[in-house]
Amino acid sequence: MQLLFLGTGAGMPSKMRHTSSLALKLLEERGTVWLFDCGEAAQHQILHTSVKLRKIEKIFITHMHGDHIFGLPGLLGSRSFLGGDEAIDLYGPPGLQEYVETVLRLSRTHLTYRINYFEQREGILCEDEGMTVETAELDHAIPCWGYRIQQKPLPPKLLIEKATALGVPKGPLLAKLKNGEDVRLSDGTVVKSSEVTEKGEPGFTVAILGDTRFSEAAIRLSRDADVIVHEATFDAETQKLATDYGHSTFLDAARTASLAGAKNVIFNHISARFLPEDEKRLLGQVKEVHSSAFIARDLMEFEWHHQTREIKKK
Amino acid sequence: MQLLFLGTGAGMPSKMRHTSSLALKLLEERGTVWLFDCGEAAQHQILHTSVKLRKIEKIFITHMHGDHIFGLPGLLGSRSFLGGDEAIDLYGPPGLQEYVETVLRLSRTHLTYRINYFEQREGILCEDEGMTVETAELDHAIPCWGYRIQQKPLPPKLLIEKATALGVPKGPLLAKLKNGEDVRLSDGTVVKSSEVTEKGEPGFTVAILGDTRFSEAAIRLSRDADVIVHEATFDAETQKLATDYGHSTFLDAARTASLAGAKNVIFNHISARFLPEDEKRLLGQVKEVHSSAFIARDLMEFEWHHQTREIKKK
Ligand SMILES: [Zn+2]
Ligand SMILES: [Zn+2]
DSSP states (O other): OEEEEEEOBSSSOOSSOOSSEEEEEEHHHHSEEEEEEEOTTHHHHHTTSSOOGGGEEEEEOOOOOHHHHTTHHHHHHHHHHTTOOSOEEEEEOTTHHHHHHHHHHHTTOOOSSOEEEEEOOSEEEEEOSSEEEEEEEOOSSSOOEEEEEEEOOOOOEEOHHHHHHTTOOSSHHHHHHHTTOOEEOTTSOEEOHHHHEEOOOOOOEEEEEOSOSSOHHHHHHHTTOSEEEEEOOBOGGGHHHHHHHTOOBHHHHHHHHHHHTOSEEEEESBOTTOOGGGHHHHHHTTTTTOSSEEEOOTTOEEEEETTTTEEEEO | OEEEEEEOBSSSOOSSOOSSEEEEEEHHHHSEEEEEEEOTTHHHHHTTSSOOGGGEEEEEOOOOOHHHHTTHHHHHHHHHHTTOOSOEEEEEOTTHHHHHHHHHHHTTOOOSSOEEEEEOOSEEEEEOSSEEEEEEEOOSSSOOEEEEEEEOOOOOEEOHHHHHHTTOOSSHHHHHHHTTOOEEOTTSOEEOHHHHEEOOOOOOEEEEEOSOSSOHHHHHHHTTOSEEEEEOOBOGGGHHHHHHHTOOBHHHHHHHHHHHTOSEEEEESBOTTOOGGGHHHHHHTTTTTOSSEEEOOTTOEEEEETTTTEEEEO
16 A cells, blocks of 8 residues: 555645646556545646556545546546446545536546446545545535545465365365355364464554644544544644644644544645645644654655565655 | 747557646736646646646636546646646536546645636637637547637737827827827817827737547638648558547648648657658648648647748747
């Protein structure tokens, strides 16, 4: 799993930061990519990465502000143009379907694939064998949502040498044992699955949060996460603006991560007022609250390592 | 007057070319900028130029394909965010107003200025003391329009030494003479305007054409123009694609310029299949049809010089 930041700015693009878009790369896990928000020129940013538009399986929109959705029609159109033919699942607030359908209709964009629309709601939003996505409403100027993405425990590992030693022949019996079934060998011996398997490792948990003030819901979604991505539009000096406009400071984001027991926090949705030379100071403001904190930049990628259960900047 | 190309690609963005958008800089002429089409990330491109969003006075859309309009909502929103408060005139095909209003409404974008919508029609689209804009429908897959922008002749020049020699005192009489009125001096002498003025130089004529097959209307709009901007999505080898999809080849564009007696032609809306190293070959294909031809690239700027009546790459 990798988190690839396509746009990390707030409100409008600057020379340094595009507006919000984040790719959750799940190529090893399921061969696909999930997108969180799609600000204008997200598809332009993707041109500078190895992400293929046709690999995008699901798009999650946090809220309807333009800096989070204006890149969606173009990206959908280009995905079609480039031969994408598998359906895409689109999750977001009420109004999203009207937005997409109106724009595609008026711009005569005919997609080669289907869009499955799912309207935002509290709780489990989608779930399959590999992943669960849970949502909760945050505290922004307009309805805005956060996502908790949880990978299910990996399948049990078959200890093949142990099974062979117990006399299990190659073939379907091994698969049954791996899947948790006990089996009887031709000589009558019963081999228990638990004897020849090792429990699968737990999966990762990532929380990707939309625009929000400091919020209980954000803490809930971030509980024990390996990494959370939290907006930090303002800093200590501009705290009042954060409150007025429904945003967070770096400190709000760090407190959320800390209270949730999240291992890492990545600050995102950064105001254009902050320059690279401010990053040291900004991280200093939160060091005592959460020590494993990063400020996202456009095209920065973080990789989660299953063995160490740590994230590293690539 | 300068023509600043923001996006020169066709269909979808590539690493080298953004989708369609062109700024006609009229800062010396009227202190404003006009925009022709507004593909996705036009506002991002503007960040790399000296153009100020609040200086944009009019936006002309050639047609409703996404690669010509998907940057519009973001640009309008940012213009507001940056304190633009003067109304903007928006010209385009039916559907444009519905597009803009729906997207602004659903994205909760509240503009600090008014948009005046003008629906596309044949003939004079707008006219004031300085400029006339005329339109005609081209020949594309969907309704698509071209624009002929004509600067009116500059005001007559007052030959001030000649007027003084004839006894005209400093003050309002000079202004009258400049404006074409004859005046009577205090000693009864009549001084004719024509004696002390020189006719103003003719203005420039630019044709900016949307997507089109080779078209009579394009020739009409380009008649005797100083420069025309014509799409050239395909080349001689891909002529059939041009016909099928409603586009032109470099040769079609050059023929249009030549038949119209236009002095310069700039090829625009270039397919991503063409690379910088192909430009020499592509210009070679048209050399005999029109010798003053340029291939636009993103952020390329052409300046029109009033004295020489020539355009030059800046
Ligand atoms: Zn927002
Ligand atoms: Zn088109």
